Amino acid sequence: MGQTQGQRKTFYVTTPIYYPSDKLHIGNAYCTVATDTIARYKRLRGYDVRFLTGTDEHGAKIEKVAREKGMSPKEYVDIIVEGILDLWRLMDISNDQFIRTTDSYHEEAVQRIFARLHDQGDIYKGEYEGWYCVPCESFWTKTQLTEDGMCPDCARGVEVTKEESYFFRLSKYRDKLVKHIEDNPGFIQPESRRNEMLNNFLKPGLEDLSVSRVSIDWGIRVPFDARHVIYVWVDALTNYATQLGFGVGEAAGAGELGAAEAYRKYWPADIHVVGKEIVRFHTIIWPAILLALGEPLPKCVFGHGWLTHEGQKMSKSRGNVVDPESLVAAFGVDAIRYFLLRDVTFGMDGDFSLKALVGRVNADLANDLGNLLSRTVAMAEKYFGGALPEEREAEAVDAELAELVGSLCGRVEESMDRLQFGNALAEIWRAISRTNKYIDETMPWVLARDSAKKARLATVLFNLLESLRIYAILVQPFITRAPVSIYEQIGLEPSELPGAWDSAKSWGAYPAGAKVAPGAIMFPRADYEKMAEAFRVPDAAGGAVDASGAGGAVDASGAGDASGADGAVDASGAGGAGA
Ligand code: MSP
Numbered sequence: 001m002g003q004t005q006g007q008r009k010t011f012y013v014t015t016p017i018y019y020p021s022d023k024l025h026i027g028n029a030y031c032t033v034a035t036d037t038i039a040r041y042k043r044l045r046g047y048d049v050r051f052l053t054g055t056d057e058h059g060a061k062i063e064k065v066a067r068e069k070g071m072s073p074k075e076y077v078d079i080i081v082e083g084i085l086d087l088w089r090l091m092d093i094s095n096d097q098f099i100r101t102t103d104s105y106h107e108e109a110v111q112r113i114f115a116r117l118h119d120q121g122d123i124y125k126g127e128y129e130g131w132y133c134v135p136c137e138s139f140w141t142k143t144q145l146t147e148d149g150m151c152p153d154c155a156r157g158v159e160v161t162k163e164e165s166y167f168f169r170l171s172k173y174r175d176k177l178v179k180h181i182e183d184n185p186g187f188i189q190p191e192s193r194r195n196e197m198l199n200n201f202l203k204p205g206l207e208d209l210s211v212s213r214v215s216i217d218w219g220i221r222v223p224f225d226a227r228h229v230i231y232v233w234v235d236a237l238t239n240y241a242t243q244l245g246f247g248v249g250e251a252a253g254a255g256e257l258g259a260a261e262a263y264r265k266y267w268p269a270d271i272h273v274v275g276k277e278i279v280r281f282h283t284i285i286w287p288a289i290l291l292a293l294g295e296p297l298p299k300c301v302f303g304h305g306w307l308t309h310e311g312q313k314m315s316k317s318r319g320n321v322v323d324p325e326s327l328v329a330a331f332g333v334d335a336i337r338y339f340l341l342r343d344v345t346f347g348m349d350g351d352f353s354l355k356a357l358v359g360r361v362n363a364d365l366a367n368d369l370g371n372l373l374s375r376t377v378a379m380a381e382k383y384f385g386g387a388l389p390e391e392r393e394a395e396a397v398d399a400e401l402a403e404l405v406g407s408l409c410g411r412v413e414e415s416m417d418r419l420q421f422g423n424a425l426a427e428i429w430r431a432i433s434r435t436n437k438y439i440d441e442t443m444p445w446v447l448a449r450d451s452a453k454k455a456r457l458a459t460v461l462f463n464l465l466e467s468l469r470i471y472a473i474l475v476q477p478f479i480t481r482a483p484v485s486i487y488e489q490i491g492l493e494p495s496e497l498p499g500a501w502d503s504a505k506s507w508g509a510y511p512a513g514a515k516v517a518p519g520a521i522m523f524p525r526a527d528y529e530k531m532a533e534a535f536r537v538p539d540a541a542g543g544a545v546d547a548s549g550a551g552g553a554v555d556a557s558g559a560g561d562a563s564g565a566d567g568a569v570d571a572s573g574a575g576g577a578g579a
Helices: 026-044 060-068 073-090 104-119 171-183 191-202 232-237 261-266 276-293 324-331 333-343 354-384 396-406 408-417 421-442 451-474 482-489 494-499 501-505 528-535
Strands: 008-018 048-055 097-100 123-133 138-140 159-168 225-230 271-275 301-304 307-309 350-352
Touching: 008 026, 008 261, 026 048, 026 271, 026 301, 026 307, 026 324, 026 333, 048 073, 060 073, 073 097, 073 324, 104 123, 104 225, 104 232, 104 276, 159 225, 159 276, 171 191, 171 276, 191 276, 225 232, 232 276, 271 276, 276 301, 324 333, 324 354, 324 528, 333 350, 333 354, 333 421, 350 354, 354 421, 354 451, 354 482, 354 528, 396 408, 396 421, 396 451, 408 421, 408 451, 408 501, 421 451, 451 482, 451 501, 482 494
Parallel strands: 008 048, 008 271, 048 097, 271 301, 307 350
Antiparallel strands: 123 138, 123 159
16 A cells, blocks of 8 residues: 555545535435545554545536526535535544645646646547536436436436537547456455446447536636636546646646645555445546556545435435434434444445434444443442552453454454455444453452452453453544543543554553543433434335424435435446546
8 A cells, every 4th residue: 555655654545526516415424434434544553644535616517506596606615615624524534635626726737637638639629419417417428328318327317418529538548447457456346346347338448538518617627728618527536636736836837747745645546435326437537537647546446335315315305315414413423423334334335214323323332332331430430449459360251351352453454454344343342242241241249249359350340441442442443532532431541542553452451550530421322212203204105204404403404415416326337438
């Protein structure tokens, strides 16, 4: 992974840049939380991480929405982007950078890149005749449309377009792309997406891609032909490089692409995390542009699945769009992050339901982890005034716990290195359950009645506190508040958490003299009936509901469509990359 800078390896990870056409929903948040988890994990493992997210602000869709609201596109996106920044703060997203494609450094860099591709003959002028889907910002040919003439991605109407256009010689790069994908099995993940790209898009052949529009205004102008606006996907995809300084600033002269230090240090990206419906843009168009520029390709594009709501695709018209802000307000950020990472297998589709969320919160968080913490610190406080005496007396049952928890970090790393967040969490919770069982087996309250058992009691509590220390360290990539809360309550210094990862590999490091400090309940239990009332859960038939209002517990009224593609779509079966 990454290059070596001194001793620290770099790791560059990105989310897609979101369309600020409306408030973001839980599906978008899922994508960002998953990426955040990777970034946090790599930091904890000592990597020099750069985590980029941002907003994709140009294009016909934004132009149209802003016009409907009576605002200029920039006025409109400025408001939405503020809300997105707030949402990421609320969800403890640890991005190092945030790019807006309206940032002037990006706009200039895109123009330089476009001009260079034109100068070297990879972009040429022609005429585009075909269909355009505004919500997906995708070009389609007639054969690619559905039988009733709709967009194959989102099933909505398409516009007939016939206009002068610049084209990118995508076809020229097909063979190189196929070879790259075949030679690098890790490039497109999961494997099913890789096969889909090869079989459905690349093998049938690629046509050149229309990369400019004269019929829209809101976008980056073609530098040598100002009637044309650069195709929004070309503008958007290059963000991953321009934000590192590629094509920006101190460029030596016209047509030259300056490569800033950050670009040299972090490029190529280690992982672009994207939703499954935009894998084709990231594994065909983006790599082809990079090949044309003679730049290295990202090491991995990971296509995650889609989140439905109670089994239904989320869309504004159904009124079932789930607003992450209200969820965080009701359940806390850890609960939402935990649910998304635990319940949805990364790479597969998943479902959000209030019932499943409440179930996870109560069973895994409140019961398993929360009770383990509160019982342990309460006993340490009650029996020893908070600090354990030094005498120990081990028994056979201790060894099994020490072995399971002491080796846990290795298993978590194994799962995380494969991006299997759910498995990593399942391993941690298996150990947490075992620790709770250890309490039942050792019955500290019985030991406490016999002063001759003091050393044994101290040993049991030590093992519990030590387990909690390790859990606090290992849950850090996933949930952000509990590690601090656990550390505080077991008497350790939370500021040591970021550097503590490797210490989870050695059982027994809970320090002598630490004093527990019982605190607030970490995860209050959630009441499903009350939450269902507050969130106005859709009826069993999945009928449309008013998810707005409801005591402010959830307000999906202003939330956007589930995506540009309005609902869960499978890009398979969709046609070529465009033009
Ligand atoms: N702007 C483009 C991406 C450009 S990247 C160079 C875009 N934006 S989007 O806002 O429509 O979608 C952003 C991400 O949110 C995509 O990865 C998409 O898959 C994800 N999701 C949108 N709805 C989703 C669900 N219901 N579930 C999970 N992720 C979903 O596409």
